[in-house]
Amino acid sequence: MKTGVRRVALVGTGFVGMSFAYSMLNQGGLEEFVLIDVNKDKAEGEAMDLSHGLPFGPQKMDIWAGTYEDCRTADIVVITAGANQQPGETRLALVEKNAKIMRGIVREIMKSGFNGILLVASNPVDVLTYVAWQESGLPRHRVIGSGTTLDTARLRFEIGKYLNVDPRNVHGYIIGEHGDTEFPLWSHTTVGVQPIMDVVANNPKFNQEDLEQIYVNVRDAAYHIIERKRATYYGIGMALARIVRAILGDENSCLSVSAYLNGQYGQNDVFVGVPAIVNRNGIREVFELNITEEETEKLTKSVNVLKETLNTVK
Known part of the structure; x- marks a missing residue:
């Protein structure tokens, strides 16, 4: 080389x-x-x-x-x-x-x-x-x-479609297992700089029930795609390209990759999808957010599911 x-x-x-x-x-x-x-x-x-x-x-x-x-x-x-x-x-x-x-x-x-x-x-x-x-x-x-980078992109797309805004101006994360126990951090989701909960509360056209349906659509997206075309690949291909560019470009970008937790969010010895700073050295740090008690409980549940599965192959 x-x-x-x-x-x-x-x-x-x-x-x-x-x-x-x-x-x-x-x-x-x-x-x-x-x-x-x-x-x-x-x-x-x-x-x-x-x-x-x-x-x-x-x-x-x-x-x-x-x-x-x-x-x-x-x-x-x-x-x-x-x-x-x-x-x-x-x-x-x-x-x-x-x-x-x-x-x-x-x-x-x-x-x-x-x-x-x-x-x-x-x-x-x-x-x-x-x-x-x-x-x-x-x-x-x-x-x-790759963690929940694709799931996060799906969330941004669905919210953008719901609110009729460019999904690139939707900021938020799906975290946890890349799978059935993943969940959105509504407490840290914004449209532009406005919290999405404020957007929903201040406009009668939008409601919390619709947001929950968006989450379900995101969580189950792979099943629907596989049912129709037997595999998903374009979205994850783009997500991988984004991570690679963040690494090679030494970007220090915040992406919801699967990162090792060593005490962050109260979790240890597990790789799970969380926001992390990615640069030329890999993961510079896990970006630990101040999440709600309910979100903490959901993350704990997701981690426990992963650890149970991991114990079968360790």
Whole structure:
């Protein structure tokens, strides 16, 4: 690898991995992109297909199908490989088969001499991020899960549609497990700078019941998408691209990634979706908000569900 060249390696060239790759091709921000898959022909075909779009991209980029050895000098390795969630199947039901897959992948990555940042998107992401951290031996701030970044984006979209405002001007977070026990931080959700609770209280067109339905729609979005098209991938691909750009750009951006808690929010020894400051070193810090008692109880419930599942694969 040439000095100062930004290299990202992607493990898994399925729908999620390639949605992420296509997002990076269009957004730019790196110079070398390595695709790794157990199906080498698939990786080679995807690398060729992506490369043919480079004349229309924002910058020069070298894209190729590689091996785990290419991870040695990568800045970030993004892991999307794993069994897919089936219709009616919860993310947590995937845990045993995907934990085994994750351990094998991380062992191969670390054998290369990799010393960068691991970004995990395979489901159930919070549990598998813990497994990846455990297997890698890397410092906890350099192992990150995609967490609730996609769920947060879904929340912003739904609120924007409800209020008829640009979702980029909606600020708030879904936190907890990326799954059935996730929940919104209504106490820290604003439209522009106005708290959403004030927006609802001051306008008869809006009400709390609608906000709760928005939350349900966000929580269950994956089930509805999987029922209709068997998989979700565009949104998470964009979310992964956003996290990678925050890392490579040393942005110190606040994103709801799956981060290790070591006392924050009263929780320990778990990776879970919470707002965190992300920069070139990984997670600079967990952004601990002053949340309500009800929100604290919901987070505790979500963490307990994750820990019960994690205990089956530790």
